[in-house]
Amino acid sequence: MADATGNKIAKNYYVDVKVKQDGFYLKGLNGYDWGIQDRMTRMFNKKSGRTVMLAFDHGYIMGPTAGLERPDVTVLPLAEYADVLMCTRGALRGCIPSTVNKPVALRCTTGATLLRELSYECLGVDIEDAVRLNASAMAIQVFCGAEYEHNSLENLAKAVDAGLRYGIPTLGVTAVGKDMVRDARYLGMATRVCAELGCQFVKTYYCAEGFEEVVAGCPVPIVIAGGKKLPENEALEMCWKAIDEGASGVDMGRNIFQSDDPVSMLKAVRSIVHDGETAEKAYQMYCDLKGK
Numbered sequence: 001m002a003d004a005t006g007n008k009i010a011k012n013y014y015v016d017v018k019v020k021q022d023g024f025y026l027k028g029l030n031g032y033d034w035g036i037q038d039r040m041t042r043m044f045n046k047k048s049g050r051t052v053m054l055a056f057d058h059g060y061i062m063g064p065t066a067g068l069e070r071p072d073v074t075v076l077p078l079a080e081y082a083d084v085l086m087c088t089r090g091a092l093r094g095c096i097p098s099t100v101n102k103p104v105a106l107r108c109t110t111g112a113t114l115l116r117e118l119s120y121e122c123l124g125v126d127i128e129d130a131v132r133l134n135a136s137a138m139a140i141q142v143f144c145g146a147e148y149e150h151n152s153l154e155n156l157a158k159a160v161d162a163g164l165r166y167g168i169p170t171l172g173v174t175a176v177g178k179d180m181v182r183d184a185r186y187l188g189m190a191t192r193v194c195a196e197l198g199c200q201f202v203k204t205y206y207c208a209e210g211f212e213e214v215v216a217g218c219p220v221p222i223v224i225a226g227g228k229k230l231p232e233n234e235a236l237e238m239c240w241k242a243i244d245e246g247a248s249g250v251d252m253g254r255n256i257f258q259s260d261d262p263v264s265m266l267k268a269v270r271s272i273v274h275d276g277e278t279a280e281k282a283y284q285m286y287c288d289l290k291g292k
């Protein structure tokens, strides 16, 4: 118990030692609370400042997807090579044991399938369930320019508010509507809107022209989706270009789990994202590891 009398006098205030006030290592996130920064640090490697996220949330709009028919069989062996798992709560609870112990970016929007208007979404997960699942981030789809743009932006704003209450970052996912092209003008607008609404990081697509400006115009880190399955060398080339032009990582799905050798592909992607390998070297690595 503390005593009121007889205590040593407190005098070691180290007045000549400046308090260390290092900026937080991720772009635009210096002003956030401890919990947000801690969760971002779990997802983004402190040395490289980047992340390799494995997206396998496709079933929430597509149902069984090639490569994801049995996530317990196909995704589990990949988990150890990913920095973050991006998925729905159903796939997480059903197919991924908690002992895998990886940060989770939880898909939190719902309301549509491939059969209907995709932008007609709402928030589909309570913040309490995100907390219960120890989510490191909530992933919210945003459809700028689509029919239900308003709803998706409202979903995002509400998720950001809830996330700030509990210290959980929000990942804005910029989906492209039917009539929208994936060019720098559109992606630059959509990513910036997500950041302005308070997302701590944003997922978008790579575009061949002007991607550097997309990254520069977004005040928080950007990760890229892989999109439809490409030949492995092309997917690695796209990954390298995105990193070279300022992306803070990838959130890739089909180009990993639909690859001929998903583990080798994931390792090759990691070599670009974290070790700065060229696309050629990463592809060579993929070929060397493939089938072993």
Ligand code: 5RP
Binding pocket: 055, 056, 057, 058, 086, 141, 173, 175, 225, 226, 227, 228, 251, 252, 253, 254, 255
């Ligand atoms: C849907 C998503 C998916 O997670 C994402 O598109 C999957 O990645 P990939 O395109 O690499 O298969 O966010 O909007």
